Amino acid sequence: MKLGKCEKYLIAVLLFALLLRLVFFTGGDHSDSLLYFIYADEIVDGTYKPTSNHFSSRIGLIYPQAWIYRLFGLNDFTSNIFTLLASLAGIVLIFYFGKFLFNEKTGIIAALLLSFYPLDVIFSTRLMPDFPSAFFMALAVFLFLKAEKSPAKSRIYYLACGLSLGISYLIKEIAVIMVFFFVAYVIYKRKFRKEYFLIVAGFAVLLLLEFWHSYAFTGNILFRHTQIESEEVNYVLETYSNYFTPFGMISRLFFHWPFTMLNDIHYGLFFIFIFIALYYSITNRKDNTNILLIWLITLMLYLNFGTLSTQRYIPIPLTVKFLSIITFPSLLLLANFLSNKEKIITKIIMPATLLLLFFSSIGFIYLSNDRTLIDEVKEIYPFVESQNKEIYTDERTQMVLNYLSGFSDKKNIKSFNKFDFLAEDKNTIVDLRNKHDVFVLVNRAMIDGLPILYKDIEFPDQINNIPKNWQIKKEVGQGDKKVIVYYVP
Secondary structure (H helix, E strand, C coil), X not given: CCCCHHHHHHHHHHHHHHHHHHHCCCCCCCCHHHHHHHHHHHHHHCCCCCCCCHHHHCHHHHHHHHHHHHHHXXXXXXXXXXXXXXXXXXXXXXXXXXXXXCCHHHHHHHHHHHHCCHHHHHHCCCCCCHHHHHHHHHHHHHHHHHHHHCHHHHHXXXXXXXXXXXXXXXXXHHHHHHHHHHHHHHHHHCCCCHHHHHHHHHHHHHHHHHHHHHHHHHCCCCHHHHHHHHXXXXXXXHHCHHHXXXXXXXXXXXXXXXXXXXXXXXXXXXXXXXXXXXXXXXXXCCHHHHHHHHHHHHHHHHHHHCECCCCCCCECCCCHHHHHHHHHHHHHHHHHXXXXXXXXXXXXXXXXXXHHHHHHHHHHHHHCHHHXXXXXXXXXHHHHHCCCCCEEECXXXXXXXXXXXXXXXXXXXXXXXXXXXXXCCXXXXXXXXXXXXXXXXXXXXXXXXXXXXXCCCCCCHHHHXXXXXXXXXXXXXXXXXXXXXXXXX
């Protein structure tokens, strides 16, 4: 098949995007992705069981990751290739989306924008559910709009739309808010087709799969919902307690997202131009831009004003990666604005905007701390691996060390604390005063950082008041990222 000019441009954009993501490879971290690695490895070993942590029920993420482990083994690249593939697939999808709604020029500009969008690049090589889920949400909208304009194949497209939305839901539950887009679309078009029930049928197939999985492992088909209402809601209540004061609630609902959009390094300068494109699209409304506006605004309204819980009002916590669900409509609106045929846009605004966004984004990606979260632990790991004595460290660092070992179950690596914020007695502490002829690894990033997230977390007294007889054996990093291994005689 002979490739057209735009398809050749798309391949060039894809190659550039892949190179950029490999150069700025992020890899695993000590937080969410680490848990997904553990659950995927447990599936491979046959020891998997859903826990109170709602991450363990995101089967649309952890089962594909387990499949990758089975095929290619466990290392930092295979642990994060799923999101990389989703990121590259997103570039292809946004090209065809722009081409479908507008023209090939819009599609290429949208693909180019997504190729160096800092949020997507930074998280494209870390196993997180937000970005694969956002891809399948966007694919569902694309298939839906294809069905609307292809009567002969509409049933296949509507069913595929529901299946795609279901996959997105299995990856991350936030996908259910797409119902607001479909309701707003029906109101906008003032028509309802009986074929829309095929979307529900497609989604129901994947929902039933989750019910079966939950019942098989827990006996409760609504186990995932139970997890969210207990674990995640309680986490928000404890960690984001400022949301539940009058001033904090007003600030969260009306100021936090705009401030973050314009100031967070993960978005670069993109939202400045997205807001300009948004204004342009509202004042020059056309049918296809109206659809994108409906898509963007309905999701953004729920992110800002919606609730995490179905039982009480719990605002969704402000986390930069959550805006991945509006990436597609945002960049499509911006690409449509930049591809306008007005001379001032074609000659000046479009090239200037692309150049500014490109060079600034490379700088923001380079400066991001997300790419180096466990670098110090990786650097000190060879020393840890070579030791036969017991090594005590914090629970989170122990998990990272186990991951770096390929989950080889190194029994000499132990945690000196365990924390469960759902338990009445949240902390279990090892008394290091009774430990001799052992190593203690102190990871300052965890010791200083975890109490910010979990105010009740505790560590042994010796960790912040190092005894004089402890001897430094290995030290890497600087300042608040320093990792030190002590020998305790």
